[in-house]
Structure formats: structure tokens, C-alpha cells
């Protein structure tokens with residue numbers, strides 16, 4: 001009995017030899033042991049006791065090693081049988097004879113079976129999957145390959161002993177197990193338990209090329225279908241992937257003696273071209289471009305390998321600045337490629353003596369010229385792309401350092417991004433709810449190959465692997481990574497590979513989608529709409545074509561939605577900016593409106609002032625001023641002015657001490673206008689005083705006329721203090737007075753002319769000397785002379801005698817002018833009371849008016865006087881020219897001087913940033929202007 005069939009307690013009982021144990025043992029043996037075992041157990045040689053146990057243990061077989069684990073990846077699926085109907089399955093099984101009879105009868109009566117339906121194009125397209133080929137590179141010659149025995153499936157079979165590689169030998173970890181599968185065995189050194197082997201079988205490849213495969217074999221199976229599609233107008237891509245030194249470059253470019261896929265493709269293409277020419281089919285023109293994507297430091301760069309031009313720029317999936325060289329035969333094309341290979345950046349690493357440091361991409365573009373010309377449709381061109389990627393590297397194996405290490409990082413990153421893109425596509429296809437991740441954005445290579453990586457164009461992968469034990473990790477990683485890609489389906493391939501037309505079709509989709517949404521968000525997509533109109537116009541033909549491709553449209557929806565989102569965001573941003581501009585416009589519009597209103601108000605004010613002025617003019621012209629002077633027109637100016645000044649000085653001497661002080665200030669101020677370089681400075685001081693007085697008397701005379709003031713109140717000389725101007729409205733009054741003066745001058749001239757013809761003007765004050773003197777002062781000629789004294793040095797010289805008289809008058813005013821005393825008395829009598837008699841003494845009226853003005857502006861005069869003095873003094877030297885000008889009519893000149901000084905003061909105040917008191921209501925300037933215009937009018941008789 002085999003010992004392993006007996007449990008331990010029974011052995012003990014057997015050994016003990018007890019009856020009970022023996023009986024139990026026998027019953028157990030009868031029950032569980034085989035007859036052979038029973039016979040063996042009953043053998044006489046195998047007695048009882050310890051000796052028999054030892055014997056039994058010695059004959060026990062040694063334990064066999066555990067069977068190796070085999071993992072199958074991508075096993076081919078078997079088709080399930082169609083489910084049988086329940087009724088049929090419920091029937092009792094017929095006998096074999098009856099079955100035969102039934103079959104014969106059915107074959108005779110049944111119609112012939114319909115032929116299997118041919119696979120439709122859509123079905124075949126749906127079935128089309130990403131082709132993944134595997135090429136196993138031969139081991140280097142120095143390494144003698146040692147084949148590892150394939151693991152036996154029978155666990156009972158004795159497993160062969162592990163073969164240890166001798167010197168110069170290398171074990172292979174990868175071996176093809178069929179046309180589409182390989183077995184990857186974990187090397188012993190990598191096994192956690194050396195006694196347990198582990199093998200992975202990768203199945204489902206389009207083809208597995210063993211190490212002894214030739215380049216032609218590869219081309220025939222891998223590249224030929226792509227070339228056929230390309231010549232048929234379809235784009236295609238072949239990507240060579242694999243770890244460094246696995247033979248990617250060898251596979252793509254080959255060598256002179258052993259040309260790779262690219263030279264063979266070029267030969268194939270031009271062979272087909274020759275055949276087309278022979279068959280007189282429309283010829284195509286081909287263009288070749290070759291560039292590399294490399295990393296020098298941080299960023300990625302694109303370099304054209306066929307031209308000396310430096311860098312190219314990647315814009316979406318188009319490379320700007322890339323030269324496409326037209327090729328007419330394979331030899332030229334191959335030499336071009338050879339030159340490009342020489343330019344490609346390579347470096348020696350521990351893993352490969354000529355390791356590629358960049359991703360190299362070669363494109364062959366076929367232009368269908370004749371088709372475009374004849375039909376008038378846009379040209380379509382197919383592009384065949386071959387990409388030789390730089391192999392993933394392990395730092396430990398390559399021993400890279402410094403810039404090489406940076407290159408390694410770039411290469412590995414690009415490989416990873418490429419793999420992620422395919423992985424995402426696969427997962428998206430498995431589960432449509434999973435979005436297609438935008439991994440392509442993370443590298444230039446994937447951005448360029450976006451259409452292929454998102455399943456819109458056909459791609460083929462060729463995995464290059466090294467079979468050595470040392471390369472197990474690289475090989476395992478690549479196989480695990482890439483074997484799922486063969487499940488990627490091509491359901492929606494783009495027929496037309498023309499990038500421009502594809503973009504247009506995308507635009508048309510955006511247009512259609514936006515049109516739908518426009519109903520909902522009308523104002524938001526207003527700007528987008530305009531853009532879309534242009535797009536729609538330019539893509540009419542394409543949209544017609546799109547209607548015939550519902551499948552394509554379905555696949556484009558995610559992309560379109562993304563583009564739409566971008567456009568919507570753009571439109572929103574634009575809308576916000578426009579809103580802001582609109583608000584600004586409204587603000588400025590409101591500001592303009594308010595300004596307009598302000599201007600309108602000002603205009604109204606000006607108009608009112610004008611009207612007021614006209615009314616005053618009319619009133620003044622109605623009231624004729626008594627002019628008692630009969631022949632003073634013909635008298636000497638100096639005499640007249642002397643009389644006038646005399647009378648005024650007498651008035652001023654009658655005023656109180658404060659008034660005289662103010663008058664002194666005023667005289668000082670006016671004297672400041674006198675040029676310093678005058679020849680008679682000592683006289684001018686007194687002259688100016690007298691002139692001021694006369695000037696004030698003139699204005700004072702007019703004031704009751706124009707404003708109805710009481711004559712008793714106007715007898716104060718301060719009434720004509722220039723500082724009175726600072727008060728609001730005073731300017732208006734003064735200028736009105738001046739204006740009246742102008743009118744008076746005119747009327748006086750008229751009267752004078754009338755006197756000359758014998759007409760004596762009627763005046764109630766003709767017998768009054770004071771009035772006479774005032775009327776003399778009112779005379780333009782006398783004024784003229786007075787001003788001549790004040791402002792014109794030449795005039796002062798000419799009338800020196802009269803000035804001397806004026807100074808004398810100033811010294812003894814009371815003696816010289818007793819009339820002034822009377823005036824003063826009258827003023828004192830009527831001071832503070834209302835005496836509307838306009839025919840009363842004008843000197844008293846002036847004095848009272850001046851006093852009232854003085855009281856009003858006394859506080860503000862002190863500061864103002866100082867300012868004015870400064871300003872006037874500053875203007876003094878500049879007034880030299882003024883003093884030398886020709887004599888003008890007194891009123892005009894006075895007005896000019898007055899307004900000019902005011903204007904100067906105002907201008908300076910404005911310059912100092914202080915608002916002018918005269919411009920408090922903005923009317924002074926306008927009035928001055930008007931009066932200037934009025935003053936500039938030629939005075940009759942002047």
C-alpha cells in the first residue's frame with residue numbers, strides 16, 4: 001500500500017498490532033484503498049513494525065517540481081455555438097438509425113442553402129483593427145543563442161533541468177510560439193523562486209517575425225498594405241517602437257545592402273507610378289519630407305532634415321517651414337533620405353553605438369494633380385508617414401549622463417505619451433462614456449500624429465524587441481504595453497486625408513452645431529455667427545460631402561463640441577469687452593450731454609446779459625447828459641483837464657482820512673501803470689492822483705445816471721476805486737458806466753458839432769461850475785488830456801503846464817475850488833438818506849457812492865491792492881510801448897487800458913490756478929469782449 005494513502009493514526013495502530021487497530025485498518029483499506037494497494041499491503045514481506053515503516057519511507061517517490069505557470073495574453077477567442085431552441089432540446093434524442101433517415105429525407109426535400117452574404121464594406125471596416133507586428137531582432141553574433149526548452153503542459157511529465165548559459169552564450173527569453181504569438185520566459189535571475197518558472201504567452205499579433213526574418217518579409221507583410229492604401233489615396237502611418245538597440249532604425253532605413261522599409265516603399269511607389277504611366281493612368285506627383293523632433297534642454301524642437309533651413313514650427317498638426325522635396329524616382333528619393341539620416345542626431349550609448357536621439361518622421365505625399373484639374377474639385381493628397389521613434393532607455397543600461405540623460409528623459413516621455421494616447425483611445429472605444437483624453441497635447445510627436453492617435457486615420461505598429469535574457473525587462477514592458485493596442489478598432493477612418501479639407505469639414509460641423517444653439521443664445525453668439533457665415537461660404541462643397549458621411553460626423557462630434565466650446569468662450573470674452581466699451585461710450589455720451597447743457601446755460605446767461613446791456617444802453621441814450629461846455633471843444637486840452645482835475649481834487653480833499661488813504665492806494669496802483677522810465681516821475685505821482693480823481697468823477701457822474709443812485713452817495717472818491725471790481729457785479733456796473741461814457745462821448749461829439757452850427761444844448765446844470773468842470777471832464781478831449789497825463793509820457797510833457805497847475809490845485813484844493821466845499825456839504829447833509837434828485841451835486845453823489853463801495857470792499861481791498869500792485873508793476877515795463885502809442889479817443893483808450901489791465905490780471909490769476917473774482921459767474925469776459933467790440937467802434941467826431 002502506498003504510504004501516502006494511509007493516514008498516520010492507522011499506522012500507529014498497525015504498528016501497535018492491537019486487534020482493534022487491525023480491524024479498523026482493514027475496514028479502512030477495504031473502503032478507500034485500491035485492490036493493488038490492498039495487495040501490496042498484504043504482501044508478506046512487508047511485515048508489521050518499525051522496519052516496515054522504514055522500508056515504506058524509503059520506497060516513497062521524491063516530490064516532483066511544481067509545473068511552470070503560463071499566462072496567456074490576448075488568447076484567440078473561439079466562436080460560441082449558436083443557442084439551440086428550447087423545444088428542440090426538450091425533444092427526446094432520436095436513435096442513430098432514425099437520425100440517418102431523417103437527414104437523408106431533409107437533404108432531398110430542402111432547397112439549396114443560400115450562399116453566405118458577402119461582407120459589406122462597413123462591416124469590413126468595423127472589423128478592421130490596429131495592426132501590431134512583432135519583429136524579434138537576432139542576438140548579437142558574440143552571443144550564442146541558447147534555446148530554452150519550452151515548458152511542458154503535462155504536469156506529470158518530468159521537467160527538464162534548467163540549462164545554464166555557458167561563456168559566450170546568451171539565453172533567449174523570447175521565442176515565437178506561432179505565427180501570431182510569442183512566449184516570454186522570465187529569466188532565472190529574475191525569478192523570485194528559482195524553482196518555479198514563469199512564462200507569458202502574447203498572442204494576437206498581426207505577425208511575429210522571428211530573428212531570421214528578412215527585410216523583404218517585413219516589407220511584404222507590414223508595409224505593402226499601407227503602400228497600397230496610399231496609392232489608392234488613403235493616408236497611413238507606420239510607427240516603429242521598441243527599446244533602444246532593438247532594430248527600429250534598421251527596420252525602417254536598413255542599410256545599403258539590406259534596405260529597410262522606407263527604401264523599399266519608395267521603390268514600390270515608383271514602380272506603381274511607372275505602371276500607371278505605362279497604363280496611361282493619371283500621374284501623381286510625390287513629395288518627400290523628413291524631419292526630426294528632438295529636445296535640447298527643456299523644450300522640443302523640430303528640425304528639417306532635407307533642407308538647411310533651421311527650425312520648423314508646429315501649428316496644430318501642420319509643420320510650418322517644412323520643406324517638401326518633389327521626388328520623381330526612387331534613386332533620388334533614397335539619396336535624399338540618406339542625406340537626411342546623416343543629419344539626424346545620434347549618439348553612442350552603452351546600449352547602442354549609434355543610438356537615435358530624436359524621433360524621425362518621413363512623409364511621402366502623393367498629389368493627385370490631374371483629378372483636381374479635370375474635375376475642378378479641390379486637390380486631395382494622401383500622406384504616407386513612417387516614424388522611427390527613439391527607443392526607450394534605462395539609465396542603468398545606457399549609462400547616460402548629463403545631456404544624454406536629458407535626451408533619455410525626453411525620449412522616454414515621448415514614448416510614454418504616445419502609449420497613453422493609444423491606451424486612452426482603446427479605453428474610449430471599450431467604454432464610450434470614458435472621454436478620449438487629450439494626452440496628445442503633451443508632446444510634439446503626438447500633436448503631429450493626432451489624427452492617427454485618435455483613430456481617424458489608419459496606423460500600423462511594428463514592435464522591435466531584443467530576445468536576450470538581459471533585455472527581458474524592456475521586452476516584457478513593451479509587450480505588455482503594446483499588446484492591448486491590437487484591440488483598437490478603426491470604425492471611422494477618414495477617407496480624404498487632406499488636412500485643409502478636414503479642417504474645413506470641422507468648421508462646417510461647428511457651423512451646424514452653432515446654428516442649432518443660436519436660437520437659444522442669440523446675443524451671445526452674434527459675433528460667432530458672423531464668422532460662421534464666412535466659413536459657410538467657403539466650405540459649401542465640403543459640407544455637401546459631409547452629408548454623405550454620417551459615420552464621419554459621428555466621430556467628429558467630440559472634436560466639434562470642443563471647438564464649439566472654444567468658440568463660445570471666445571465669443572463670451574469678446575462680448576464682455578464690447579459691453580465694457582459700450583458702458584464707456586455711454587459715460588462719455590452723458591458727459592457730453594452735461595457739457596452741452598452747461599454751454600446752453602451759459603449761452604442763456606450771455607443772452608440775458610446782452611439784453612440787459614441793450615436795455616441799459618437804450619435807457620442811457622434816452623437820458624441826455626447836460627453838457628454845459630460851449631466852447632471847451634476848441635479849448636486847449638490841458639486847460640480842460642486841469643479844470644476837471646481841480647474840481648475832482650477838491651472833492652477828494654473833502655473826503656475823510658480813510659477815504660484819502662484808499663485814494664492814495666488807488667493812485668499808487670494807477671501810478672504803477674506809468675512807466676518807470678518816464679521823464680517826469682515826480683510830477684506823474686501827483687498827476688496820477690489827480691487823473692484818478694478825474695477818472696473817478698467821470699464814472700461817478702455816470703453811475704447815478706445808469707443805476708439811479710442818489711447823488712449824495714456818490715460823492716466819495718472811493719466809489720471808483722479799481723478794487724471795487726473784485727466784488728461780484730461791480731465789474732458789470734463799471735463796464736456799463738464805461739460803456740455809457742462811450743455813448744456819452746458820442747453824444748457829446750454830436751452836441752459839439754451841433755454847437756458849431758449854432759445850436760446850444762439845453763442843460764439844467766449849465767450854471768453850475770462843478771457840473772461844468774465835470775462836463776469838461778466828460779468831454780472826450782479833456783479825458784484824453786487827462787489820460788495823456790496818466791499814461792502817456794509824451795502827452796505829459798506836452799501838457800506840462802497843465803499838470804503843474806494840477807499839482808498846485810492838489811496842494812490848495814479848498815482855495816482853488818470853493819464849489820467842491822458846497823458839494824461836500826451837500827453830501828454830508830444827504831449822507832445816508834434817500835435823495836433821488838439826479839440834478840443834485842454830482843460830487844457828493846460820487847463821494848457817497850465811493851464810500852459805500854469802500855465799506856463793501858474795504859476788507860478785501862488790502863490783499864487785492866497788494867496783488868494788483870504787483871501785477872501792475874510787473875506789467876509796467878511792458879507798457880512802455882503802450883505809452884508811446886498815438887493818442888486815441890479818451891473813452892476808447894480808457895476802456896482799452898481798463899479792460900487790458902483787467903484781462904492781464906485775470907490771465908495771471910488763471911495761471912496761478914486761482915479763480916478770478918471777476919469770472920465768478922463767467923460773465924465778465926463776455927462783457928469785456930462785447931464792450932471791446934463796442935469800444936472798437938469808431939467814435940464820431942474823434
Ligand SMILES: Nc1ncnc2c1ncn2[C@@H]1O[C@H](COP(=O)(O)OP(=O)(O)OP(=O)(O)O)[C@@H](O)[C@H]1O
Pocket residue numbers: 136137138242243244245246247248249250251352354355356357389390391392464
Ligand atoms: N534584424 C536585424 N538584423 C541584423 N542587425 C540588426 C537587426 N536589427 C538591428 N540590428 C543591428 O542592431 C544595431 C542597433 O540597431 P538600431 O540602431 O536599428 O536600433 P534602434 O532600435 O534604432 O536603437 P535606438 O532606438 O537607440 O536608435 C544596429 O547595428 C543594427 O545593424
